[in-house]
Structures are given as C-alpha cells and as structure tokens.
Amino acid sequence: MxxxxxxxxxxxxxxxxxxxxxxxxxxxxxxxxxxxxxxxxxxxxxxxxxxxxxxxxxxxxxxxxxxxxxxxxxxxxxxxxxxxxxxxxxxxxxxxxxxxxxxxxxxxxxxxxxxxxxxxxxxxxxxRPVTYVGRPSSGIEGPGSAGTPEAMDALRAALGLAPGAAVGDAVRASLGDARTLDGVVDHATPEFLGVRTADGLYRFFGRNHYGGVVGMSAHLFGGGVDAAEQEAALKAWLDGVYA
Known part of the structure; x- marks a missing residue:
C-alpha cells in the first residue's frame, strides 16, 4: 500500500x-x-x-x-x-x-x-572544486555481510572509534590504497557517521538499519583526484572491513 x-x-x-x-x-x-x-x-x-x-x-x-x-x-x-x-x-x-x-x-x-x-x-x-567519489545516490556499498545490526560498530572500530564516538573525536585510520583518513568526527548518530579532513568530507551510511548494507561516499576538495581510482580503493577497503 x-x-x-x-x-x-x-x-x-x-x-x-x-x-x-x-x-x-x-x-x-x-x-x-x-x-x-x-x-x-x-x-x-x-x-x-x-x-x-x-x-x-x-x-x-x-x-x-x-x-x-x-x-x-x-x-x-x-x-x-x-x-x-x-x-x-x-x-x-x-x-x-x-x-x-x-x-x-x-x-x-x-x-x-x-x-x-x-x-x-x-x-x-x-x-572549492570538488570530486565526488561514489555512485550517485548509492555511494559505495559494502558487501552483504555489511547488513548485520552490528555493521556500523564494525565500521567505527575499523576507523579506531568507539561505538559511542561523538562529534569532535579525532580520527586517524588507514583506508588501504585510499591512504590515511586523518580528521575529526563532524556528525555521529547510530545510523550515520561523518568525518571531515583538511580537504574532504567522508560520509558513512548505516543503511543496515533500513534493510540495506553499510555504504560510504567522499567529497574531495583537493586537486588531481582520480574518482574511479579512489572509488575502487575505498570499495576494497570497505569490503575488507566486513571480510
């Protein structure tokens, strides 16, 4: 209906x-x-x-x-x-x-x-000029194993954050071939997490709460970004979180 x-x-x-x-x-x-x-x-x-x-x-x-x-x-x-x-x-x-x-x-x-x-x-x-990394509306989706109730906690742990991470918490974590994420939490709810760096906004979506899987996207404001290369690297990292 x-x-x-x-x-x-x-x-x-x-x-x-x-x-x-x-x-x-x-x-x-x-x-x-x-x-x-x-x-x-x-x-x-x-x-x-x-x-x-x-x-x-x-x-x-x-x-x-x-x-x-x-x-x-x-x-x-x-x-x-x-x-x-x-x-x-x-x-x-x-x-x-x-x-x-x-x-x-x-x-x-x-x-x-x-x-x-x-x-x-x-x-x-x-x-500032921006490069969006991800697919329109869906971003970069994790594997099927990123659809469990605890999937966002696993993501936070991979970023070195506690389950109750709060706005202002520092973040420094390896994203594999996508380099190091070095920034600060700018948004934190059970379903969503945002990390701001000196040249980017990284967005993590807990769509496991809505019948989907955890996903992410990035808005990068530095020059010379290869969107396809970054998307592949972030996809590999996100898949690795739930391997």
Missing part, C-alpha cells in the same frame, strides 16, 4: 543566500551527490527540467511525477539572516510504495545527514 509523506527541516547555514542557492542548484556533488540536474550559476533551467519554481536565490521547487500517479517533490525556501548567513526551510514530499515505514525513516535520517553536510561544505569548503 502506498502512502503520502512529508519531511520538513529548518536549518541555519553559514553562508549567504546566493552561496546556498549555488550549492543547491549547481554544486550538489559537494554535499550530496551529482543529481544530473546541475544548473551553472547565472543560467536558467532547460525547458524540460522538472522545475516548478525558480526564484533565485530565494525559492526552488523541483517535482517529478511518474505514470503510476506517484510524485517526488523538493522545496527549498532560503531567507537572508544577520551576519551574511541564511536560513533554509526544506520540504521533501511525495508518495512511498510498500514498506513505507522503513523508507520514511531512511528519508528522515538521510535528510538530516545531507543538510548537515551542506552546512559543513559551506563553512569549510565553499566554492
């Missing part, structure tokens, strides 16, 4: 409305993943884009509809705040199919993680 849903979030962001708008419309690879709908700064959406509202830098609404009558809509409302900052009201709505309870929980958790990553990008890497 399908069911309509709506997830609403309000977040203050450490950047101007113009920078927030640019991050959402053209730099999604820097904080979420490449959507295939990136629109260069100063440009307008193509005629066939599923854009309902385009009012830079204040309001963006994207809505896609399927032949079966379901839809998916993203609504970004941006307001200027004191000190050159901005407030974002984000609403994700649509229709979920069978198993909607797990899907709804997953949407809520992923929304919080992605919006947090947006804030981290704007605060620490705003405007």
């Amino acid at each position: 399908s069911r309509e849903f709506e997830v609403t979030r309000d977040i203050d962001l450490p950047a101007s409305p113009d920078d927030v708008w640019t991050a959402i419309t053209s730099d999604s690879a820097a904080w979420m993943f490449p959507t295939g709908m990136e629109i260069p700064a100063g440009a307008t959406p193509p005629e066939d884009a599923p854009v309902v509202t385009w009012d830079p830098p204040s309001h963006l609404v994207i809505r896609t509809e399927s032949p079966d009558g379901t839809f998916n809509a993203l609504d970004y409302a941006i307001e200027a705040r004191d000190g050159g900052t901005a407030h974002l009201r984000y609403v994700h709505s649509g229709i979920l199919a069978d198993g909607w309870e797990d899907q709804y929980d997953a949407i809520g958790g992923h929304t919080d993680f992605y919006l947090h990553t947006l804030a981290q990008y704007l605060q620490h890497f705003n405007g």
